[in-house]
Amino acid sequence: MNHRILGLTVRNFRTLTDTKLPLGPLTVMVGPNAAGKSNVFHALEFLRSVSEDGIELALEGRGGFEAVGFRGGSRPVSRITIGIEGIWSDFASKEHPDSYELSVNRRRVPTRDHVLYRQERFTQHPRQETETSLNLKSAAAEINSSLAADVLKGTTDLDRMASALHQPLPWTADSPTAHAVEEIRRHLSGIRVFDPDVRAARKPSAITRSGRHLKDDASNLADFLKTLRAIRDEEGRRYIWEALLEDIRAVIPHIRDIHIVDTPGTYDHLSIELEEEGLRGRTRLEDASFGTVRVLCLLSIFHDPEPPALTCIEEIDHGIHPHALELLAVRLREASRRAQFLVTTHSPVFVSELTPDEFVVCERDADGASRIPALTPDEVREVIEASEGMPIGELWFANTLGGGL
Known part of the structure; x- marks a missing residue:
């Protein structure tokens, strides 16, 4: 129903x-x-x-x-x-x-x-x-x-x-x-009254069971993206993650990939890094623009497979x-x-x-x-x-x- x-x-x-x-x-x-x-x-x-x-x-x-x-x-x-x-x-x-x-x-x-x-x-x-x-x-x-x-x-x-x-x-x-x-x-x-706190979303987030759901302030963005990336269809495709990446590239063309990595110095926190066209290395989400972080937050909830x-x-x-x-x-x-x-x-x-x-x-x-x-x-x-x-x-x-x- x-x-x-x-x-x-x-x-x-x-x-x-x-x-x-x-x-x-x-x-x-x-x-x-x-x-x-x-x-x-x-x-x-x-x-x-x-x-x-x-x-x-x-x-x-x-x-x-x-x-x-x-x-x-x-x-x-x-x-x-x-x-x-x-x-x-x-x-x-x-x-x-x-x-x-x-x-x-x-x-x-x-x-x-x-x-x-x-x-x-x-x-x-x-x-x-x-x-x-x-x-x-x-x-x-x-x-x-x-x-x-x-x-x-x-x-x-x-x-x-x-x-x-x-x-x-x-x-x-x-x-x-x-x-x-x-x-x-x-x-x-x-x-859910979703009001992303861009400063909180930029920061590393703890790996928790609540990572299946993006918090109202998006403070667990990295943990939630890990969840989206892990979802696969019957053929093994990361179909939600690939769709999200395609949308991100459509609105921010210089982003080639999004990486979710262990946060240095910790064993239970994840960080987000952006792979950008023309730049060596990766850009930490903490250094990304306000608009980039907010777009990532919004598109993430639009691809949420278990929304409220x-x-x-x-x-x-x-x-x-x-x-x-x-x-x-x-x-x-x-x-x-x-x-x-x-x-x-x-x-x-x-x-x-x-x-x-x-x-x-x-x-x-x-x-x-x-x-x-x-x-x-x-x-x-x-x-x-x-x-x-x-x-x-x-x-x-x-x-x-x-x-x-």
């Missing part, structure tokens, strides 16, 4: 006061700085943190309710809501999607200034033509299911901030709804030559056939490679609230037709589609 997120709904989280963002295989957000694009990533990261650490730690790590809640308007907000629709249970579909919604509420009480409590709702389709739901409110958990195996063995001591996304409830064995809840937890905990269900990339064009962006757009779309990608860009060149369904305009109103999306795909198509087929990137750069300064 193709697990994926179909849409994100956010209310009163930072500048996202009423955001309903559809998510396809590839979604690219454009707009001015501070329009709210990064806050979409932060909302998804928040759900990831809830699944890993629980609601209270997820809030504390972001400065608390007041820092996370929308700070515009005449009064502080009393509720923050983040929800997703998607396909993660066995019989969900676009027509009958699963859903998860978390609300964190703040209210005044006589004995203290404020108290926080959560409301949590899961909806899933674990059997054909069967929808079940799980609701958590205050100390109560309510299951609505016609399936005999869906039974809770008691939740009398449920904390008002406990999350079923983080802490499993006492289900009976083989509960279909419990399995569906675990699937959404696994889905959200695997979200959703990868977010901030400013995909940062430090990249415009001609290289065309290839990155092609590889990104190919990678989106295996997993979802949500990215931001400020490059008209990159935007011109997109379709209206992949293109999301982001704007911010005078009251401080974001409008995402500011246009529907049909409205984008109307503008393109009226312009007699001008590229989306040119229309956006001319501010015809909005999302300008």
